[in-house]
Amino acid sequence: MPKTLVEILIEQGKLTQENLQKAELHSRQNDSSLIESLLALGFVKEEDVAIASSKQLSVPYASFENGILNSEKDQNLNDIIDEKFARENLVLPLFMEEDSLAIAAIDPSNVLLLDNLKMMTGLEIQPFIAPKSQLLAALDKFYSKKDQLSDVVSEKVNELNEVEDSDSSLDNIGSAGDKLDLDKETLVGGAGSHYVRMVNAILRQAMTERVSDIHLELFDERVSLRFRIDGSLYERTPPPREAVSAIISRIKILSRLDIAEKRLPQDGSFAVKFHNRTIELRVSVCPTVFGEKLVLRILDKGTGDLNIDKLGFEPRQKRDFLEACAMPHGLIFLTGPTGSGKTTTLNAVLTTIKTPELNYMTLEDPVEYKLAGISQVQVKPQIGLTFAAGLRSFLRQDPDVILVGEVRDSETAESCLKAAMTGHLVLSTLHTNEAIGAIPRMIDMGVEPFLLASSLALVAAQRLVRVLCPHCKVPYIPTQEELDLIYKEAMLPESDRQTWTFFKPVGCPKCNNIGYQGRKAIYEVFKINDATRNTIYKTKDLIELRKAATSGGAWNLRASAWRKAVRGITSIEEVMSVTMSEE
Ligand SMILES: Nc1ncnc2c1ncn2[C@@H]1O[C@H](COP(=O)(O)OP(=O)(O)O)[C@@H](O)[C@H]1O
Ligand SMILES: [Mg+2]
Ligand SMILES: [Zn+2]
Known part of the structure; x- marks a missing residue:
């Protein structure tokens, strides 16, 4: 058989x-x-x-x-x-x-x-x-005429060897002088202009597709160009192998890195103009066994949506969060892995609560959103400006509200606690799986449980779920088992079930056949109540702490995610893959 x-x-x-x-x-x-x-x-x-x-x-x-x-x-x-x-x-x-x-x-x-x-x-x-996924990329590559990327990028370039590694060719791949304007094609002659056009085409395509990261790397046989869109990587038409090193040189020149250095990792940044906006890019070049790997992060946060109502908060969660932020002092932690939207949320919260009567300061690595009327400081550990050192000098600047990018070590943990206990509101992030995880993590970093219990105001966690593409999603009825599971986990009233409508992803040209377009945050938000405070004195056991934190009726990440699924904003599969069941 x-x-x-x-x-x-x-x-x-x-x-x-x-x-x-x-x-x-x-x-x-x-x-x-x-x-x-x-x-x-x-x-x-x-x-x-x-x-x-x-x-x-x-x-x-x-x-x-x-x-x-x-x-x-x-x-x-x-x-x-x-x-x-x-x-x-x-x-x-x-x-x-x-x-x-x-x-x-x-x-x-x-x-x-x-x-x-x-x-x-x-x-x-x-x-x-x-x-x-490869077939979809190949279809794009073969058919798409408006895809400037495949046109320019796969173009065969003559006299490549002349350009590579030769000093005289540097003029041809441009200088770091003026800001690169993607709306105008840079006019440079010679073989190098192909690379300039290739780089421009890759950047333009990425900006058009709302990409957050561009990965260009060489493998044994092939070149890989991938775009990260809404958290997942997708293959795009790669440039020819022989062009990769010139493309990387071009990027290095733009970001003022050493183009001769190919054995050590380098970091830099540059900015481009695109559709009359200035977009900053962070550059990382890292040598691998096959050559240099390039990763560009597009920091398109200037125009980022910092409207707290558009992030994804459920009304009650938003109210709890803002109430905690209105307290004159205390500690607020938002947890989640890198890329879960923490920085975006905290910046949106600051934008919302900001009043001219109070002094706001942030300590970040790096500063991502530029906020009007708020003093933002970038930590520089190389020169001794660590989170902990920055916090100490902050306190002499008489702030009311302090945002600390991330608590990574016990020194920063202690400093945050001290700031909160001396009359400041401190917001920060931690890399834990769930909101409650902030408590044992702080204790493990050496913070006294009773001090933590008295100063902690709120712990929250978040993730991003992909939003179904509104152009192609289709309604359907899940199985009875699924519906029962959702009912059990969503913590919604029975009466709500009548209103549930589920949708499935399909895929259409508008969403590049992904079936999803954009993302929304899901949260768990726990205000620290007396039950939780008393538990912190006694134990750092997660199950006990969770029980206390949810005793007031607050619900977890999974339940928040289901609330998005029952309204057809995201799919059941997405909920399952982004959050875990508590059983
Ligand atoms: N609520 C949201 N809805 C949609 N996209 C978001 C949201 N929050 C963040 N993003 C996007 O997700 C990415 C990661 O966000 P960021 O705030 O930097 O996460 P973190 O600080 O947890 O690493 C960014 O590209 C950002 O634009
Ligand atoms: Mg962040
Ligand atoms: Zn679609």
Whole structure:
């Protein structure tokens, strides 16, 4: 008997029995196929599934890595399969050979599709199987004319060797003089102008797609260009291998780094103008075994939405947060991993509570949002301006409200506590999984429990969930089991159930076929009540503390996430993957 996909995945060591069982449960709860659940839970990679299907169906595998997922340029393949058909059916023409046409598809066992193709083209169809995300990127690369990226980036450049590593060519890749204006094409002659155009094209494309990070790296065989959008990385048309080092040199020049230094990591920054806004980019170059890896972070926070009502707070959570912030002194902690939106929330809170009668100061690493009327200080540990040292000198500046970017060490922890006890309101962040985790973390950093209990005003945690694309999401009814689980965990009244409407992600051109567009924060917000204070004196046990903190009816991250799902803002899968059940 032929092996199933799952059997092949296990045989190839890509899947464990334990994960399989979890996925079976997930698939029953979500009414999804087993493979969908394996993917949703992150237990297998799309690539592994495609490779396994390739084995199972005896259909060859096409990917960027093996170089096959690359349409022949000179065969007018876009006349043979037009863009609309290709995108609707997720099929990409690869090459023609005599009377046969090679295509890549996600599901080459789709006989209907193959028959249609055969009729449409009059050619024998030779299918290859490709992983979905790679196929989508390949479709963009092949069809998209408005995608300046693929046009410019994949352009073959002549006389490359002249430019690389030669001093005289530096003029050609531009200088760090004026601010780079992406709305105007920089005019520089020579081979170097190709790289300038490539860099501009990559930056423009990234800004258009609301990208937060750009990753450019070399692997053994291939170049990878990836964009982070709403937290996930997506492949984009990479530049040719021989252009990578000139592109990195161009970025180094823009950010005034040493272009000759290729063995040590370097950090820098530069700014570009785009659609009349100035956008700052942080640059990190790091040597890897295959060459330098470049990561650009786009700090587009100047125009960032700091409207507290748009972040994602539930009304009661917002009220609790603002009430704690109105206290004359005390400690407020917002927890969550990097990228969960903490800085954005705290800046929005400051913007909301700011009044001219009070003195606000921030100590950050680095300063991300520029806030009017607030003294913001960037820590510089190299010259001794650490969080702790900054806080000490702050206290002589007579602040009322202090934002401390992050508490990482016991010295900072102590300083924050001291500031809170001497009549200041201190807001800060910690990297813990849940809000309550702030309490044992502070105690572990050497803070006296009774001092903490008396000064702690509020602990909160947050995550970001992706918002379903409003253009393509479709309503559906989840299974009874799911509904019951949600009812149990969401802590909403029974009467609310009538109003629930769930949506599923689909994917359309507006969301680049992702099915989601943008994100919203979900929170857990616990005001420190007497029960919690008394528990802090006694123990740092999480379960005890959690019980005390929720005794007033406040709900956790998971419940907040469900509240977004029952209103069709996000999907059930997204809730499951971003938050954990407390059981
Ligand atoms: N409430 C929100 N809704 C949508 N996007 C957000 C929200 N909060 C933050 N972001 C985005 O998420 C990214 C990380 O946010 P940031 O505040 O820097 O997180 P952290 O400080 O936890 O590392 C940024 O690109 C930011 O624009
Ligand atoms: Mg931050
Ligand atoms: Zn869409």
